[in-house]
Amino acid sequence: MNLAAQDIRHNGGRFALTAAGIGLLLMLVLGMGGIYSGLVHEATLLVDRLEADLWVVQHATRGPFAEISRVPANLVSRLEAVPGVARARRFVFHTIQRERHGQPWRFSVQGLDWPGDPGTSLPLIAGRPLAHAHYEMIADRSLGLPLGEKVRLGKETYTVVGLTRGMASSSGDPMAFFTLRDAQAVQFDLPGEAIRLERAARQARAAAGDLGRQQPGLLDRADLPSAALPALGPPTVSALLISLGPGADAATVIRTLAGWPDISVYTAQEQRDFLLRGNVDRARRQLGLFRVILVFVSAIIMALIIYTLTLDKAHDIAMLKLIGARNRVIVGLILQQALLLGAVGYAIAWALGEWLFPAFPRLVLITATDRAMLAGIVILISVAASGLGIWKALRIQPNTILS
Amino acid sequence: MNPAATPPSLHPPAGAELAAEVAGLTKIYGSGNTEVVAVRDASFGVARGEVVALLGPSGSGKSTLLAAVGLINPPTAGRVAVAGQAVMDGPHALVELRAFCRHHLGFVFQKANLIPFLTARQNVQVALEINDVAPRTARDRAGELLAYLGLGDRLHNLPFMLSGGQQQRVAIARALANRPDLILADEPTAALDGRLGRQVMELFRRVAHEQRAGVVVVTHDHRALDLCDRILEMEDGILRAHQPAPRAA
Ligand SMILES: Nc1ncnc2c1ncn2[C@@H]1O[C@H](COP(=O)(O)OP(=O)(O)OP(=O)(O)O)[C@@H](O)[C@H]1O
Ligand SMILES: [Mg+2]
Numbered sequence: 222m223n224l225a226a227q228d229i230r231h232n233g234g235r236f237a238l239t240a241a242g243i244g245l246l247l248m249l250v251l252g253m254g255g256i257y258s259g260l261v262h263e264a265t266l267l268v269d270r271l272e273a274d275l276w277v278v279q280h281a282t283r284g285p286f287a288e289i290s291r292v293p294a295n296l297v298s299r300l301e302a303v304p305g306v307a308r309a310r311r312f313v314f315h316t317i318q319r320e321r322h323g324q325p326w327r328f329s330v331q332g333l334d335w336p337g338d339p340g341t342s343l344p345l346i347a348g349r350p351l352a353h354a355h356y357e358m359i360a361d362r363s364l365g366l367p368l369g370e371k372v373r374l375g376k377e378t379y380t381v382v383g384l385t386r387g388m389a390s391s392s393g394d395p396m397a398f399f400t401l402r403d404a405q406a407v408q409f410d411l412p413g414e415a416i417r418l419e420r421a422a423r424q425a426r427a428a429a430g431d432l433g434r435q436q437p438g439l440l441d442r443a444d445l446p447s448a449a450l451p452a453l454g455p456p457t458v459s460a461l462l463i464s465l466g467p468g469a470d471a472a473t474v475i476r477t478l479a480g481w482p483d484i485s486v487y488t489a490q491e492q493r494d495f496l497l498r499g500n501v502d503r504a505r506r507q508l509g510l511f512r513v514i515l516v517f518v519s520a521i522i523m524a525l526i527i528y529t530l531t532l533d534k535a536h537d538i539a540m541l542k543l544i545g546a547r548n549r550v551i552v553g554l555i556l557q558q559a560l561l562l563g564a565v566g567y568a569i570a571w572a573l574g575e576w577l578f579p580a581f582p583r584l585v586l587i588t589a590t591d592r593a594m595l596a597g598i599v600i601l602i603s604v605a606a607s608g609l610g611i612w613k614a615l616r617i618q619p620n621t622i623l624s
Numbered sequence: 625m626n627p628a629a630t631p632p633s634l635h636p637p638a639g640a641e642l643a644a645e646v647a648g649l650t651k652i653y654g655s656g657n658t659e660v661v662a663v664r665d666a667s668f669g670v671a672r673g674e675v676v677a678l679l680g681p682s683g684s685g686k687s688t689l690l691a692a693v694g695l696i697n698p699p700t701a702g703r704v705a706v707a708g709q710a711v712m713d714g715p716h717a718l719v720e721l722r723a724f725c726r727h728h729l730g731f732v733f734q735k736a737n738l739i740p741f742l743t744a745r746q747n748v749q750v751a752l753e754i755n756d757v758a759p760r761t762a763r764d765r766a767g768e769l770l771a772y773l774g775l776g777d778r779l780h781n782l783p784f785m786l787s788g789g790q791q792q793r794v795a796i797a798r799a800l801a802n803r804p805d806l807i808l809a810d811e812p813t814a815a816l817d818g819r820l821g822r823q824v825m826e827l828f829r830r831v832a833h834e835q836r837a838g839v840v841v842v843t844h845d846h847r848a849l850d851l852c853d854r855i856l857e858m859e860d861g862i863l864r865a866h867q868p869a870p871r872a873a
Contacts, residue, residue: 222749222759224742231741231782537739543696544798545726546754620696622737623687623810 224550225557228534239526240562244569246519247599251574253512254591257505259584264391264501267331268492270342273310273462274471276487277478283495284487285314285459286391292484294401294458303477305469310334311458313404316394319374328364328397329390332404332458340383340398348383354400359383361395375410379403391496393583401458420444516598523606527559531610535617542619555610556603563603567596632865634856636671642708643806643838644693645669649702651688662688666702666863668856670806670838675829677849678842679866680858686842687810689858693840694729694808695721707805726755730799730837732809736791738783744770744794745779751801769797773827789820796824800831807831809841818847825851 229236267286277300279290300309313332320326333340333351340350340359348368351357358379360366370381379399388396399407411419424443427433433440463486465471471488478486487495497505531538538551571592578585636642651663662685670676680686691697693704695711704712707728711719738747745766752762767779773793783791792815799807807828813821825848828839841852849855855866 222742222746222753222762224750227746228741536737537741540737540739541750541754542722543725543731544751544754545722545724545729547722550754620691622733623691623696 223557224554225561228554228558229561236562236565240565241569243519243523243526243562243566244573246515246522247566247570247595248573248577250512250515250519250598251570251587251591251595252578252585253508253515254594255574255578255585255587256583257508257512258586258588258591260393260501260504260508261497262586263389263393263584264496265493266388267314267390267396268489268496270388271312271462271489272342272464273312273489274465275463275474275478276489276492277309277461277463277484278459278487280483280485282485283499284492285312286492287495287499290459291457292459292461296461296484300461300463300478303474305465305474305477306463307466307469308337308464310338310462310464311401312460312462313401313408314390314459315404315408316390316392317374317407328361328395329392330404330407331396331398332401333398335400335402343383343385343398344387345383346386348381350383351398351400352382355403356380357382357400358403359385359398361385361388361397363389363395364397374407376413377403377406387584389584391501405458516602520602520605523559523562523602524609526562527555527606527610528613530558531555531614535613536622538614538617539619539622542617543622548615551614552611555614556607559603559607559610560600563599567599570595632867633854634668634863634865636669636674636854640671640674641836643670643672643674643706644840645705646689646693647703649689649692649699649704651685651692651697652700653688661861663692663699663858663863664861666858666861668863670840672805672836672838673832674853675825675832675839675841675851677852677855677866678840678858679844679846679855684858685861686858689863690808690810690840690842693806694731695725696731726802728805730802730804730807732792732796732799732807732812734811734814736783736788736795736815738791738794738798740783743780743782744775744786744790747783747794748797748801751798755802766797766801769801770794773797788815789817792816792820792824796827800835803835803837805837807837807839809839811842811844813843813845813848818845821845822848822851 276284277292277296278284279292282288282290284290294311297309297311300306311332311334314329316327316329318325318327335351335354339352343350343359345359346362348359351359356377356379358372358381360381362384366372366381368381368384372379372381385396390396420443424440427440427443463474465474475486475488478484541551574587578587646669647667649663649666650661653660653662666689678686678690688697692699695704695717698712698715698717701714703710706724709719711717711724739750742750745763748766748769749762752765753759757765770776770779773796775790775793775797778786778790783794786794792812796812809828813824816824825841828841829851831837832839857864857866
């Protein structure tokens with residue numbers, strides 16, 4: 222006969238309520254871990270998915286995720302001439318905040334190096350990759366846009382042709398993918414008047430410089446879109462992604478590029494580290510601390526619960542001692558109850574988490590490691606929490622039965 | 625055995641096998657100004673198969689003496705032997721008390737002190753399991769014992785569903801479960817009516833005879849004294865043999 226089980230059977234309501242409370246606490250502990258894992262996952266998601274060997278960014282910056290980085294788009298040709306570089310891709314990334322249906326609407330824009338990359342490597346759950354050079358977009362599901370939806374950004378209207386799942390930027394904003402040119406158009410969208418003024422200024426700049434004098438034809442074209450002005454250069458991109466050729470040595474390529482004064486070059490791992498150390502680190506430490514505090518709070522609450530449960534049974538424990546029960550019977554009663562409480566609380570935390578976390582605005586990523594760790598924590602807490610109760614129980618004198 | 629038939633004595637007749645023996649037992653509570661001598665230099669013996677009643681006014685030290693003999697409350701001085709084994713020398717235990725209780729002693733109190741979350745049968749069963757009886761055997765034995773005490777149809781009731789008398793019988797079953805050598809009962813019949821009280825005393829008598837156990841019963845109920853073999857009396861911490869009042873014929 223198991224005393225702990227019998228007690229719980231006959232005090233089911235109280236036990237259930239207590240376990241539910243502990244379960245909610247444990248769910249918070251689990252959630253804190255999940256938010257943390259989600260943060261790390263989202264932070265490195267892009268870097269990991271882009272599968273670049275090297276990142277080329279504006280000189281002395283840490284790349285587009287850390288700060289503003291601008292490199293000329295035609296750097297691509299220079300890079301592809303470097304031995305060991307198989308392919309260089311232009312990377313455009315920025316976060317925009319607009320309004321939609323009167324609500325602030327925030328997402329990150331990534332340019333795909335069309336036509337080389339129509340987005341086939343994205344985790345599409347519906348629709349298709351980009352098929353045209355302009356006016357199409359792939360949106361993450363969390364943006365809430367249905368397939369076929371038309372979205373006006375700047376002066377153009379884009380049609381949602383594909384949907385992804387779980388694509389978010391390091392700041393947790395949902396992603397939207399465009400062709401590079403469209404992404405730049407969204408990024409550098411200027412009011413018509415500003416453009417007219419800029420074109421006029423451009424004409425004046427060109428006329429005043431050598432270029433205008435040597436190539437007067439250029440002056441005629443100065444008021445056309447900048448894309449139509451090859452000599453004046455296309456707009457800048459955020460970074461360039463290098464894929465190394467088979468057998469190429471990253472260190473050699475890095476050494477070569479290190480001599481170029483207009484850029485800095487990093488490995489993908491370094492980009493990851495910038496993200497984790499920069500953007501995420503403080504949030505991570507913050508969450509970590511909260512988690513530790515929550516674990517302590519849970520332990521203390523659990524200890525108090527076990528202690529009061531023990532006090533409630535003080536008379537019964539005295540009687541058990543009187544009829545000669547060994548200490549291990551009494552310790553077992555308390556410890557088993559604590560572990561059972563912990564186990565049921567854990568199950569409740571798990572179930573509630575499965576149900577609630579997906580509805581959270583940012584990714585809450587509960588990994589198997591998180592669950593295993595929580596199980597370990599629960600066992601530790603249960604054992605530690607019973608300590609107080611056991612200490613009390615072992616001090617109960619059988620003769621208290623007489624009073 | 626009518627108590628009047630044998631001369632009053634603190635000890636059973638010479639040659640009887642002893643269930644318990646107490647020599648020079650003194651129990652002092654507190655110290656200094658608050659010192660209370662609850663039991664002063666008490667000596668007595670209980671034979672196997674014998675039921676001894678312990679009478680005395682409230683506060684005279686009966687419970688204290690019983691608790692000292694039952695190893696619940698160590699005496700200040702004196703020696704206690706149970707089932708032929710010396711167990712206490714003053715406040716010092718000579719054996720592992722919990723294990724000794726388990727094997728040799730059974731307690732019944734005024735309150736049944738049943739474990740509220742166990743059924744009647746489980747309350748008895750737990751005592752057996754504590755004494756290393758296999759769970760299945762323990763359950764069967766507990767059931768039989770309760771049936772023997774007239775509770776065969778109450779095995780699955782929790783204590784709060786039982787009347788005071790039924791609870792007390794479960795407590796007695798629990799005390800008897802391990803066939804103890806010495807049964808100590810502190811006012812076990814106080815919560816029972818006269819008929820039930822007498823039944824309980826008869827039960828003790830039967831157990832004493834059948835299981836060769838010694839029984840000490842503290843009681844205020846003089847109607848059941850004819851079921852006892854000997855009567856001891858306490859007054860102000862002094863123990864002596866009871867002098868029966870001459871019957872008014
Ligand atoms: N824990 C204690 N601390 C101090 N004094 C105590 C304690 N327990 C009992 N006493 C005192 O010892 C004396 C004997 O008490 P005891 O309980 O043995 O009497 P009793 O004969 O059982 O009385 P009753 O018939 O009322 O149960 C009393 O004066 C009581 O006040
Ligand atoms: Mg008393």
